[in-house]
Amino acid sequence: MPKKTRAIKVTDQDKAWNRKSSPTAYRVEEIPINKTILIVCEGQTEELYFKSFQVLGVRVDAVNLGGQSKLKLVETTEMIQSDEARDEVWCVFDMDVRRGEAEFSDFDNAIERANSLGYRVAYSNDAFELWFYLHFEYTDAENHRTFYYQELGKRLDLNYEKDGKRFDFCKKVYGILKSHEQSSQEKAIERARILFEERSDLPYHQQNPVTKVFGLVEELNRNLRR
Template structure:
């Protein structure tokens, strides 16, 4: 007489255990998952590099390079070489530089040609005139007068209780600027963006070197903000 066998419940079969089945990705997960982008920011100084690296971005990888004061056109040419020789594919390339009146007419041509060439390469150009520090200044006040960078250095020295020209360019201080502005009740990044845009719109039809004061750093800041941790 054949041996009796115990009936096996379907739910007892290991592969059929509901909690052992591989869960499928939900529609919600698929729709909300973002692809992490990589952007390249080419700067002409440590101040800019460390400031942009301080943004707490989540859906973005920021690679910032300090080219240490190259001429504007040379900075664009170096950017072309960096992009061409990199194994990475950058979703966006930003070039950040400012004017320098020390060289007069030669500097004007270098500034204008660099912006034009950079745009023709498809790069985003966050230029300032006269200085990058105008962007910091606009966190506190609106000003549409032409000022030499010494004006902004003097203002920041008083506001931050530091000799900005001497100590404001040092590594540790540069790393602290983003948080310093973010935690200062008197400073407002939102207002700085509004002020920068107002100044730009009043001069958009002028030649690049004639736009003064001007800063398009606000455009890069807005982009980084879109990718910040909430």
Template structure:
């Protein structure tokens, strides 16, 4: 049986406070974005960094909640839907937009493709990466079309950042600083452009498991940075 996300008393109190504020002033009700990630730290850390960098006023009109689960593919989607239902029931507010973030890694083509298709059927945003989330990091520097495994990403990230951070720099998967590092020494605009170019290469292909390298993280990023403040 899948392990359910557990909520601490502090988290429950947070949702309760949010709901009370909403009830006191409906004129200022914010849109609610829920981002549920496969990784417990890597992806949530990145998106928390992005939240802090959004245009002034965005977080006044939009609440963006990021959850890391340690799940993957189909089980991640199941958990995201349970989490959305739980939040809507507990806080009595609608989740306006649900996104999930996960990698291909070594999961079967059936699981990977099936999860993506389910997201499309359910109207859920799906920021998948093939083969790993770190592909999104590399696209801040270069465009490339050669498929590679997760182990190669680490060295490539280090090679591109050592000129700025020194030869002693080592990429640490769960670093809380990767968004800030990439924003300073790479280019978010370049990453979006490179990711779109890769996606266009596979346009019309529904075998997502064979699209290596490719990532749809750019779609979630664009949606967040273009929110009206």
């Protein structure tokens, strides 16, 4: 049987609840892309962290190249940039002091090579996690990455060495740091700048602790969606 319909009084036809809505034309504002940034990382943590910045008017291409030497990462960055030139290029890697002199020379040479190509380098010594730690506290001690893993684990209530590298955590760590009541990105930038200014005259591999990540964060912050 056909579905019964309710009769509508003539006097009700013009009431708001009884009118059929007509399509509304919304003006979609297109934000032009004013700048392109290529961020080449050596790990998932860095890649997903930088992808979490909600920028506007800027295209950010964050690439994770995985485990390879620092110099090889810079060379691969050259290839990526030659395929499609971006306005600004950043290389993001750290130095594991436990690997010894071979790591020292690779680290220094990679930074020099990147600088010669006009790339910017957000390097960290000893670990990228120094940047996360500085959200909570200042340190100028020559800590190894295990220290940062332990301290971040206490503050974030997890086994950082085991779970801090997982995809789901890496994808939300930016938001975690932003919302944590004891965390401050603004203070992290200040602390990181102090560390760098105090050690900038030293060879790169001797700049421990240092993280230049603050420079890249400041660049992304300039283009955040407000």
